[in-house]
Structures are given as C-alpha cells and as structure tokens.
Amino acid sequence: MFELDLRSRAPMYEQLVEKIKEMIINNVLKPDQQLPAVRVLASELTINPNTIQKAYRELEHRGYIYSVPGKGSFVKPAVPGNNTARLRILENGLAKIISEMLYLGVPPQEIITRLKKLLSKKEGGKLDD
Amino acid sequence: MIEIERIGKRFQETVALREVSLSVRQGSIYGLVGSNGAGKTTLLKILAGIYKADSGALTIDSQPVFENYSIKGRTVFIPDAPYHFPNFTIKDMAHFYARIYPRWNQARFEKLEEVFNIEVKRRIRTLSKGMQRQVSFWLSLTLTPDLMILDEPLDGLDPVMRKKVKNLIIQDVAERKMTVIISSHNLRDMEDICDYIGILHQGEMLIQKDLDDLKSDVHKIQIAFSSDSPPALLQDLQVLYQEKRGSVLILIVRGPFSEIMSRMQSYRPAVLDILPLTLEEIFIYEMGDRGYEIKNVLY
Numbered sequence: 001m002f003e004l005d006l007r008s009r010a011p012m013y014e015q016l017v018e019k020i021k022e023m024i025i026n027n028v029l030k031p032d033q034q035l036p037a038v039r040v041l042a043s044e045l046t047i048n049p050n051t052i053q054k055a056y057r058e059l060e061h062r063g064y065i066y067s068v069p070g071k072g073s074f075v076k077p078a079v080p081g082n083n084t085a086r087l088r089i090l091e092n093g094l095a096k097i098i099s100e101m102l103y104l105g106v107p108p109q110e111i112i113t114r115l116k117k118l119l120s121k122k123e124g125g126k127l128d129d
Numbered sequence: 130m131i132e133i134e135r136i137g138k139r140f141q142e143t144v145a146l147r148e149v150s151l152s153v154r155q156g157s158i159y160g161l162v163g164s165n166g167a168g169k170t171t172l173l174k175i176l177a178g179i180y181k182a183d184s185g186a187l188t189i190d191s192q193p194v195f196e197n198y199s200i201k202g203r204t205v206f207i208p209d210a211p212y213h214f215p216n217f218t219i220k221d222m223a224h225f226y227a228r229i230y231p232r233w234n235q236a237r238f239e240k241l242e243e244v245f246n247i248e249v250k251r252r253i254r255t256l257s258k259g260m261q262r263q264v265s266f267w268l269s270l271t272l273t274p275d276l277m278i279l280d281e282p283l284d285g286l287d288p289v290m291r292k293k294v295k296n297l298i299i300q301d302v303a304e305r306k307m308t309v310i311i312s313s314h315n316l317r318d319m320e321d322i323c324d325y326i327g328i329l330h331q332g333e334m335l336i337q338k339d340l341d342d343l344k345s346d347v348h349k350i351q352i353a354f355s356s357d358s359p360p361a362l363l364q365d366l367q368v369l370y371q372e373k374r375g376s377v378l379i380l381i382v383r384g385p386f387s388e389i390m391s392r393m394q395s396y397r398p399a400v401l402d403i404l405p406l407t408l409e410e411i412f413i414y415e416m417g418d419r420g421y422e423i424k425n426v427l428y
Contacts, residue, residue, distance in 0.1 A: 009405040011341045012321075039303030046296045048158050049303040050324040054341065088387075092394075 004045055012047055016055035017062075024064055024075055031077035035065060130155040130276070130308050131176065136185035138171055145171040147332040148185070153325070156306035158298075160319040160340070162412060163329030164421055169312040170209065170280055172329070176310065177206035177278050189276060202231045205274040209281040211265045213253040219264055220249040223271070232273040241267050244293060259285040266294050270301065279311045283318055295322055320408040328412065330419060340408070347411050348389060350380040353400040362396060369414045381406070381414045 002023075004015050023029040035041075038056065042049035056073050059065045067073045101111055131153040138146040146168045153159045163169050174180045175187060178194045178201055187193065189200050213222055227233040242249065245267045247256070253264055262285050269277065277298070283291050299322065301307040313319050319326070320340070327337040336343065347369070352362075353376050363371070367383040377400065382389055386403065393401055406414070416422060 009407050011344050011405065013341055039300075042303045043296065043300050046292060046299055046321070048299065048322050048324045050157060051341075088390075092390075 013051045013055040017058050020059060021064055029075045031075050033075045035073045037072055130190060132188045134186045136175060136182045136187060138175060138180065138183050144332055149334045151327050151334060151337060153308060153310060155308050156302060157308055157325050158302060158323045159310045160323030160326045161310060161312040161329060162316060162319065162326060164416060167329040168332045169329055173278050173280050173312055177204065203275040205269040205272060206278040207265045207269055207282055211261045215254055216252060218250050218252050219247065222253065222268055226268055226272055230272040234271055234273050238271040241270060259287065262286060263290060270297055275307060277307060277309045281313050282311060283315060316409040316412060328415065343411060344405055345386060347381065347383050347406050348386060349404045349406055350382055350393060351377055351402040352393060352398045353377045355399040359396050369418045
C-alpha cells in the first residue's frame with residue numbers, strides 16, 4: 001500500500017498513523033473505504049501486527065476511522081474532533097518555517113500572500129481579508 | 130502466555146539471573162536485550178526447558194515447562210550456534226523432527242523449500258553458517274510452534290534472507306498469533322519487529338516496556354539560547370545525559386513529550402528540537418545511567 005521509513009526515529013505506529021491520516025486528508029482513501037486487514041499490512045510492510053493494531057486503534061480514537069466487528073476498519077466520512085496536542089506541534093513547525101523565511105529575507109507581506117494562495121488552492125474559493 | 134516470576138539461576142559461583150520476572154502476551158514479539166553476560170541466553174534456555182531455574186516460577190500457558198512434553202511439542206528454540214546432527218542432510222533432519230513434533234507440516238516444509246532454495250539432499254554441516262541458520266528456520270517454521278525462542282536469530286543472514294525470515298515470522302504471528310521471544314544485540318532489527326522490550330543487565334531486569342512507550346518516554350533535546358542558559362533549566366527534570374557542544378546543549382531526558390516541550394518552550398530558547406531516540410540510543414543512555422559505558426580513551 002505504501003512504504004514506511006524504517007530509518008526514521010519516530011515510533012513505527014506513529015508513522016503509520018500519520019501516513020494513513022495524510023491519505024485520508026488528501027482523499028486518497030475515500031470515506032467508508034476499507035483499510036487493509038492488519039495481517040495483510042503486517043505482511044506487506046514486514047512490521048509487527050501489534051503495531052498495526054495499535055495504529056488502527058489510535059486512528060479510531062482520533063476519529064479518522066471506524067471498525068466493524070468481523071469485517072475490518074473503514075475511513076470515517078466526518079472530520080475528527082479534539083486535536084489540540086497535534087495542533088500545537090503544527091503551530092511550532094509553522095513558527096519555525098516562518099522564522100526561517102524571514103531570516104532569508106522574505107518580507108512579511110510576501111509570506112501572507114503566499115499563505116493566502118495556498119489556502120485558496122486548498123479551499124477552492126476566496127478568502128476574506 | 131509466558132509468565133516468569135522471580136527466576137534465579139546460578140552456575141557454581143556465578144549468579145546468572147537474579148529474581149528476574151517477565152511476562153509475554155500471546156501474539157507478542159518480545160525483544161530481550163542486554164549487555165554482554167547479562168543472562169539472556171540463560172533465560173532463554175530456562176524458557177526452552179534446557180536449564181532448570183534454581184528459584185522462582187516459570188509457566189507457558191499456565192503450565193510449568195521443564196520436562197513438559199506437551200508444551201515442548203509446541204515450542205521451538207533456535208540457539209545462537211545452530212546445531213545439527215553431523216552427516217545429516219536437511220531431509221534427514223526433517224524426518225527426525227517429523228517424528229517428534231506433533232505439528233510437523235510436511236506440505237509447509239515443501240512450500241518453504243521454494244523460499245530457502247537449498248537442496249534437501251545437502252548435508253547440513255557442509256553448508257555455510259548463514260545457510261545452516263536458514264535451515265534452522267526452515268525446520269522451525271515447519272513444526273508450527275506456538276512459541277519461538279530465538280537467540281541471535283538473524284546473525285549471519287544476508288539482507289535478503291533477513292527480510293524473508295522476518296516476513297515469515299510476522300506472517301505466522303499475524304495469521305495464528307504465534308508468540309516470539311528474541312534475544313539480539315542488533316537493536317535496529319529488533320526495533321523493526323518487536324512490540325515489547327526487556328533490558329537485562331548483570332542478571333537483573335532493568336526495564337520492561339512496550340517498545341513505543343519506551344520510545345515515548347525518553348527524548349533527545351537540542352536547545353540553545355541567544356544569551357546564557359537559564360540556571361533553572363535542568364531543575365526537576367530526569368536527565369540521563371547532558372553535553373554542551375559550543376552554544377548548543379544536548380540533553381537526554383526522561384518524561385512525557387508534551388510536558389518537556391512546554392517546559393523548554395517557557396524559557397524562550399532560540400533553538401529547540403525534541404527528537405525521539407532509536408532503541409540503540411535508549412539502550413546506551415540507560416546503560417550509561419547505570420554506570421555501564423565506554424569512556425573515550427585517549428592514548
């Protein structure tokens with residue numbers, strides 16, 4: 001299905017969670033689409049099935065997927081709920097990127113323009129000023 | 130599946146194991162790591178019923194192991210130096226095991242021949258060390274064990290075979306909840322397939338944890354300030370290691386990520402990175418904390 005970076009220091013199940021999340025956010029995995037069975041994915045990626053189980057549980061806990069007993073796990077159509085911890089990490093990352101851009105001489109107004117462009121591409125519409 | 134309570138074992142004057150307790154769930158791949166001479170092989174041999182513990186209790190599926198044929202028929206042990214009867218061919222060993230192990234699966238044996246690709250008529254002792262190990266795996270997987278006890282299993286296998294063997298083990302774990310306990314110094318391989326880790330040192334169990342919990346409990350911090358470091362920076366922190374490299378302070382700290390992150394951020398550093406550690410690094414820093422470390426010797 002996809003490749004994981006075995007050299008990365010982050011725990012395997014976190015990588016899995018992030019990868020599957022990314023695919024759900026970008027609509028590569030569609031709502032109500034079934035995720036591969038734990039044993040199939042374990043075999044494909046050569047990683048511990050308990051790790052995959054954990055990742056699926058985490059995704060369910062965060063509201064990205066739901067499971068049907070006896071059938072498997074599926075992508076949840078709705079948007080997930082509480083994500084404050086993750087948002088804080090993302091904001092920290094954003095702060096780093098912006099400070100580097102400023103350091104490299106990109107004027108603040110330029111950064112805002114680029115941000116607006118990115119947002120409109122993602123939203124497919126216009127933004128209020 | 131495996132319950133070990135306060136096992137002790139000594140060989141004359143040497144105490145190999147001292148009140149070691151551990152617990153392995155069914156379907157888990159448990160990694161036993163430790164310093165040289167920590168007692169790993171001794172523990173595995175007690176588990177395999179080769180040695181008898183001096184004290185403590187050991188059960189597999191709630192039954193004691195020593196001399197228990199029904200349990201031993203479902204368990205396989207691959208030692209770090211593969212042993213095969215002299216002059217036996219692979220086919221001979223297969224016949225031998227087929228008559229002993231109740232769950233020998235001849236169809237599987239033949240299917241696995243395609244994976245390992247070694248002629249069954251070869252005398253095992255004439256094969257290279259790596260190929261002998263492959264034969265050990267071939268035979269072991271064929272007897273459909275509920276428990277695999279492996280001592281340095283991937284040592285000597287080429288990268289392609291390593292992947293194949295890991296894959297076969299994982300398939301059995303996934304399909305029929307086989308339990309595996311592996312002892313190895315190759316922490317990179319262990320990190321890939323284990324879900325639980327036990328660290329043994331000088332006969333004692335230091336830490337036993339879910340691998341992900343172990344990794345989420347220790348962090349590497351790279352922090353630098355535009356002026357001087359705040360003096361209270363290290364207060365109330367469990368610091369395993371610290372080093373100053375120029376203006377950057379490197380810290381290895383135990384504790385939850387979010388707490389440490391907000392603590393560090395509150396000091397308004399110019400540079401802050403909090404990174405996860407590899408299992409190898411965790412091992413080295415935990416050992417260093419116990420006084421087991423290499424101090425760089427300058428000649």
